[in-house]
Amino acid sequence: MSRQVASRQTTPVEVDDGSAPILHVDMDAFFASVELLDHPELVHLPVAVAHEGPRSVVSAANYPARKYGVRSALPLGVARARCPGLVVLPPRRQLYRRFNAIVMGIFTDVTPAVEPLSIDEAFLDVSGARRLFGSPGRIAQSLRERIVAETGLTCSVGVAATKFVAKVASTQAKPDGLLIVPAGRTLEFLHPLPVSALWGVGQATASALAKLGLETIGDVADVPERVLARAVGPAASRQLLALSHGVDPRRVALVSEPREEKSLSQETTFEQDVSDAVQVERHLRLLARAVARRARAAGVTAATISVKLRRSDFHTLSRARTLSAPTDVGETVANMAVQLYRESGLSGIPLRLVGVRMEHVRAASAQASMEVLWDDEEKWREADRALDALDGRFGAATVKPASALRTPRTSSFAGPRTAGEGTAAG
Known part of the structure; x- marks a missing residue:
C-alpha cells in the first residue's frame, strides 16, 4: 500500500481501487x-x-x-x-485569506462537496467527479499539481473511505505527500499507529489507555467495550472502538450547508497580566463587538454568548449564557460578556487572556419569523449599521462606541433578551 521514509508514508497514484472517495487536503505549514x-x-x-x-x-x-x-x-x-x-x-492575515480563496476555488472546480475545516484544510467527496476527472487518487494528485502551479504552495492529501481515515492519512503523508488507503486495507493502515492518532485522544486519555497496556489503535480495537468504558467512559469508549475499526459514518457537508455547533470567537493575550476590572471589561467589549461584526458580515446570529478567562497560572475558566433570541448586535454581546465576567469571581484577579464567543450560530434569515412589531435592540442595530459602513470605508476599528472605551456605571445587565443560564465550566 505504501512506502515509508521515517514516519512519513506515501503511495503512488496507481494504488487505488475506487473504494476511497473521501479526500482530506491539508496545506503544508500554510x-x-x-x-x-x-x-x-x-x-x-x-x-x-x-x-x-x-x-x-x-x-x-x-x-x-x-x-x-x-x-x-x-x-x-x-x-x-x-x-x-x-x-x-x-x-x-489578509494574505492568508487570499491564498485560501484560491485553494478553495480549485477544490470547488472539481466537486461541490467541499467541507472546509479551517483556513488551511478541507474534506472533499469526489464520488461524483470520477467520470470527469478519474479515480480519487488521480484527482488528489491533480489537485496537488494545480495548487503548486497556481499558488506555489504544497499540500498533503489523504484518500480513504471515511473522513477519519483520510485525515489520519494526510497527517502520515506530510509534508508534500499523497497517501491512499483503499477501504479493504483500512485496518492494515490504522492498527499499527499509536493511540494518539485517534480523534479525541489527548494526553489524559492516552495515559488512561496506557494503564491498560493499549499503545496502538490495534490494541484498542481488541479490547472489550466494557473494559474500555471503565477507563474512559461509555461515550468515549464507543467512539474509540468505532474509529479503531475504521468506522466513521459522517458525510462531507457541502459548502452551502451550515455546520452544526458552529461558532465565532475572538480572543486576546495581554502583553502583561491585567487585574484591573475596568481594563478587562474594556477588552471584553472590544472583542464582543469584533465578533458581532464578523457575525453580521457572515449573515449569521447566535443565541449563546460565552467568555474565556485565563489566569496568570494558565487555569482557564469559561462561562456561557443563552439569550431568549439570537442576536448579532454588538451591544447585546458586549453586555452579556461583561456580565459573565462579573459573575465569574475573577474580578481583580490577574488575567493573561480573555476571549468572547458566539455559539450555535445560524443564518440571520432564520430569525425573521421571530421578529415582533418592536425591537428593543433597534437603536443599537442602527449604530452597528453605521459603524459597519464606516469600517467598510475606512477600515475596522476606525470608530468605537463610548461603551467600548469605558465601563458603564451600571453594575449588571438586565437586558430583556436574557433567558437563563446555559453552561458553565471551570
Whole structure:
C-alpha cells in the first residue's frame, strides 16, 4: 500500500481501487509557506510566523523549525530558546485569506462537496467527479499539481473511505505527500499507529489507555467495550472502538450547508497580566463587538454568548449564557460578556487572556419569523449599521462606541433578551 521514509508514508497514484472517495487536503505549514513565497532565501532556514512581544506565541513554523521542536501555539520566547537561529516573520492575515480563496476555488472546480475545516484544510467527496476527472487518487494528485502551479504552495492529501481515515492519512503523508488507503486495507493502515492518532485522544486519555497496556489503535480495537468504558467512559469508549475499526459514518457537508455547533470567537493575550476590572471589561467589549461584526458580515446570529478567562497560572475558566433570541448586535454581546465576567469571581484577579464567543450560530434569515412589531435592540442595530459602513470605508476599528472605551456605571445587565443560564465550566 505504501512506502515509508521515517514516519512519513506515501503511495503512488496507481494504488487505488475506487473504494476511497473521501479526500482530506491539508496545506503544508500554510502561514509560514505563504510568507516564504516572498522570502525564498529563507526556505531552508528555520522560520516562524509570530507577532513580536513578551507574550507572543507562534502562529506557524516551517519544517526546518519543527526539527527544533518549534510548533504553533508555542510561546515565542520558548521557540527562540529551542532554536536560537529562528527567523520570525510577522503574520499577514489578509494574505492568508487570499491564498485560501484560491485553494478553495480549485477544490470547488472539481466537486461541490467541499467541507472546509479551517483556513488551511478541507474534506472533499469526489464520488461524483470520477467520470470527469478519474479515480480519487488521480484527482488528489491533480489537485496537488494545480495548487503548486497556481499558488506555489504544497499540500498533503489523504484518500480513504471515511473522513477519519483520510485525515489520519494526510497527517502520515506530510509534508508534500499523497497517501491512499483503499477501504479493504483500512485496518492494515490504522492498527499499527499509536493511540494518539485517534480523534479525541489527548494526553489524559492516552495515559488512561496506557494503564491498560493499549499503545496502538490495534490494541484498542481488541479490547472489550466494557473494559474500555471503565477507563474512559461509555461515550468515549464507543467512539474509540468505532474509529479503531475504521468506522466513521459522517458525510462531507457541502459548502452551502451550515455546520452544526458552529461558532465565532475572538480572543486576546495581554502583553502583561491585567487585574484591573475596568481594563478587562474594556477588552471584553472590544472583542464582543469584533465578533458581532464578523457575525453580521457572515449573515449569521447566535443565541449563546460565552467568555474565556485565563489566569496568570494558565487555569482557564469559561462561562456561557443563552439569550431568549439570537442576536448579532454588538451591544447585546458586549453586555452579556461583561456580565459573565462579573459573575465569574475573577474580578481583580490577574488575567493573561480573555476571549468572547458566539455559539450555535445560524443564518440571520432564520430569525425573521421571530421578529415582533418592536425591537428593543433597534437603536443599537442602527449604530452597528453605521459603524459597519464606516469600517467598510475606512477600515475596522476606525470608530468605537463610548461603551467600548469605558465601563458603564451600571453594575449588571438586565437586558430583556436574557433567558437563563446555559453552561458553565471551570
